[in-house]
Amino acid sequence: MKIGIVGGGILGLAVGRELTQRGAEVTVFEKEDRVAAHQTGHNSGVVHAGIYYKPGSLKARLCRDGVAMLREYCAEHDLPYEEVGKLVIASTRAELPGLREIGRKARENGVPDISELDGLGLREVEPHAVGVAAVHSPHTAIADFPAVARRLAEDLDVRLSHPVHALRETSSGVDVRAGAGRFRFDRVIACAGLGSDRIAGWAGNVRIVPFRGEYYKLTGNAKDLVKGLIYPVPDPRYPFLGVHLTRRIDGEVLAGPNAVLALAYEGYAWRTVRLRDLARILGWPGTRRMAAAHWRTGIKEVYGSLAKRAFVKASRRYVPALTADDFVRTAGGVRAQAVGRDGKLLDDFAIDAHGPITLIRNAPSPGATSSFAIARHIADL
Numbered sequence: 001m002k003i004g005i006v007g008g009g010i011l012g013l014a015v016g017r018e019l020t021q022r023g024a025e026v027t028v029f030e031k032e033d034r035v036a037a038h039q040t041g042h043n044s045g046v047v048h049a050g051i052y053y054k055p056g057s058l059k060a061r062l063c064r065d066g067v068a069m070l071r072e073y074c075a076e077h078d079l080p081y082e083e084v085g086k087l088v089i090a091s092t093r094a095e096l097p098g099l100r101e102i103g104r105k106a107r108e109n110g111v112p113d114i115s116e117l118d119g120l121g122l123r124e125v126e127p128h129a130v131g132v133a134a135v136h137s138p139h140t141a142i143a144d145f146p147a148v149a150r151r152l153a154e155d156l157d158v159r160l161s162h163p164v165h166a167l168r169e170t171s172s173g174v175d176v177r178a179g180a181g182r183f184r185f186d187r188v189i190a191c192a193g194l195g196s197d198r199i200a201g202w203a204g205n206v207r208i209v210p211f212r213g214e215y216y217k218l219t220g221n222a223k224d225l226v227k228g229l230i231y232p233v234p235d236p237r238y239p240f241l242g243v244h245l246t247r248r249i250d251g252e253v254l255a256g257p258n259a260v261l262a263l264a265y266e267g268y269a270w271r272t273v274r275l276r277d278l279a280r281i282l283g284w285p286g287t288r289r290m291a292a293a294h295w296r297t298g299i300k301e302v303y304g305s306l307a308k309r310a311f312v313k314a315s316r317r318y319v320p321a322l323t324a325d326d327f328v329r330t331a332g333g334v335r336a337q338a339v340g341r342d343g344k345l346l347d348d349f350a351i352d353a354h355g356p357i358t359l360i361r362n363a364p365s366p367g368a369t370s371s372f373a374i375a376r377h378i379a380d381l
Contacts, residue, residue: 001023001024001025001186001187002024002025002027002173002184002185002186003019003024003025003026003027003185003186003187003188003189004026004027004028004029004174004176004183004185004187004188004189005019005026005027005028005029005188005189005190005191006029006164006167006176006188006189006190006191006192006195006199007028007029007030007190007191007192007193007195008028008029008030008032008035008036008037008149008153008158008160009035009036009037009038009039009040009149009191009193010036010040010145010148010149010152010367010368010371011040011191011193011360011363011367011368011371011374011375012028012030012189012191012192013028013035013149013152013153013156013158013371014152014371014372014374014375015189015191015360015374015375015378015379016028016152016156016158017152017155017156017375018372018375018376018378018379019375019379020155020156022379026156026157027157027159027183027185028153028156028157028158028159029159029162029163029164029176029178029179030158030159030160030161030162031161031162031163031164031195032160032161033160033161034160035146035149035150035152035153035158035160036145036146036149036150038193038194038266038333038334039193039194039333039334039335039336039364039367039368040145040146040149040368041145041146041149042268042331042332042333042334043145043333043364043365043368044215044246044248044254044256044257045142045143045144045145045246045248045249046086046140046141046142046229046246046365046369047067047070047071047081047140047141047142047143047368047369048063048067048140048365048366048369049063049064049067049086049106049111049112049137049139049140049141050063050064050067050106050109050110050111050366051086051088051102051105051106051109051111051114051135051137051140052102052105052234053105053109053366054105054347054348055105055108055109057347057348058348058349058351058377059347059348059349059366059370060105060109061373062349062370062373062374062377063109063366063369063370063373064109064110064111065370065372065373065376066366066369066370066371066372066373066374067141067369069372069373069376070143070148070369070371070372071141073148073372074143074148077151079143079144079147079148079151080143080144080147080249081141081142081143082141082142082143082249083138083139083140083141084140084141084142084227084228084229084247085125085136085137085138085139085140085227085228085229086136086137086140086228086229086230086231087117087122087125087126087129087134087135087136087228087229087230087231088102088134088135088137088231088232088233089122089129089130089131089133089134089230089231089232089233089318090131090132090133090134090233091130091131091132091232091233091317091318092132093132095132095233096132096133098233098234098236099116099133099134099135099233100116101236102135102233103116103135106135106137111137111139112139113137113138113139114135114136114137115135115136115138116133116134116135116136117133117134117135117136118132118133119131119132119133121134121136122134122136125227125228126226126227126228126230126319127227128225128226128319128321129230129318129319130318130319130320131318140228140229142229142246142247142248142249143249144249144250145368148368159178159179161179162178162179162181163178163179164176164177164178164192164199165177165178167188167190167199167357169354169355169356169357170184172184172186173185173186173187173356174186174187174188174356174357176188185356186356187356187357187358188356188357188358189357189358189359189360189378190357190358190359190360191360191363193336193363193364194208194210194265194266194334194336195265196208196336196359196361197280198265199359205286205340205341205342206286206338206339206340206341206346206350206352206361206362207284207286207287207338207339208265208336208337208338208339208361209261209281209284209286209287209290209337209338209339210261210262210264210265210266210267210281210334210335210336210337211259211260211261211262211334211335211337212259212260212261212262212267212268212269212305212332212333212334212335213256213257213258213259213332213333213334213335214256214257214258214260214305214329214332215254215255215256215257215329215330215331215332216254216255216256216308216311216327216328216329216330217252217253217254217255217327217328217330218245218252218253218254218255218322218326218327219325219326219327219328220326222253222322222323222326223247223251223252223253225319225321225322226245226247226253226319227247228247229244229245229246229247230244230245230318230319231244231245232244232314232317232318235297237294242314243255243256243257243258243304243311243314243315244256245315245318245319252330254330255311255314255315255327256311256332257332257333258301258304258305258310258311259301259335260298260301260302260304260305261281261291261298262334263277263278264277264278265277265281265334265336266334267334268331268332268333268334269332270305284339284341285341285343286339286340286341286342286343286344287339287343288343289341289342289343290339290343290344290345291343292343293343308324308327308329309324311327312324312327315327335364335365336361336362336363336364337362337364338350338361338362346362348362349361349362349363349367349370349374350362350363351377351378351381353381358378358381360374360378
């Protein structure tokens with residue numbers, strides 16, 4: 001069977017690997033001149049353990065399976081993978097019910113060695129952190145996802161600088177116009193992330209709305225104040241986890257991200273505005289309904305984007321020894337968030353099939369963590 005895959009991020013490459021191992025002839029199309037150019041190459045590198053997700057959901061099941069598969073792949077190919085642990089900290093007593101709910105989900109999802117700590121106990125894990133209580137996930141890890149993607153690409157037929165212009169279903173499969181060529185496949189799987197709607201806008205009552213996540217990095221000795229991963233108790237209304245402190249595999253420590261509506265699908269900065277993208281984003285009824293329901297939160301996030309002190313304040317809530325001088329702005333990313341026509345932000349992975357075309361959407365965090373398990377799930381389907 002000949003299968004075409006749209007998207008050379010870690011997810012598309014993992015799907016290609018899985019299908020190749022099952023005997024398919026696979027070609028991966030990537031519009032950039034390198035793999036992992038967008039979501040895969042712009043995240044903080046956290047290998048999520050599965051503590052947040054609704055038990056029984058695709059995210060919960062595939063995240064837990066994906067951790068083990070990713071860890072095994074990294075070991076097999078000598079790629080960096082380090083269990084640094086995560087604390088989810090309740091900074092006030094009002095956050096304790098939310099923290100307990102996170103602990104419950106983690107245990108139900110089978111996350112190993114979860115513990116609940118008081119204010120003194122959490123300081124044994126993170127000596128410079130403060131809070132009322134915390135959930136500790138000691139096996140939450142960090143990895144180099146772009147390096148994983150590059151290693152995956154070595155074993156696949158990847159056509160770089162081949163943007164997919166059109167897909168056309170035929171009686172015998174799918175015709176693909178990519179780059180300057182035309183290709184024919186029995187099936188096509190689109191793992192196009194931010195480009196999902198452009199590739200296959202036919203798929204129902206869901207569209208991609210891009211949210212930019214901005215980061216600061218800690219400088220000098222401030223990096224020593226954070227040993228692993230320090231997260232807040234997230235707002236359950238949103239799939240975003242809030243500003244957190246993340247030690248990366250390269251030794252840097254990031255503060256972020258926030259979540260502001262991007263002005264282009266690949267809008268990595270405020271100055272990146274593409275009117276055609278913006279018209280499509282704002283023209284989706286779900287975007288307008290989402291904005292009407294959550295405009296107060298939106299204003300708060302925009303303020304956080306423009307004011308460094310908002311990042312500093314959010315970080316000092318958990319590590320008071322940090323100062324404004326410790327923060328330097330660094331590269332951010334854009335999350336391909338699926339939003340329904342009703343304005344609700346989808347929380348689970350979204351997989352839609354239309355004849356011989358399969359579209360995978362809403363696979364940002366924990367998409368990279370889950371990539372090998374998502375690939376197996378797609379191949380089984």
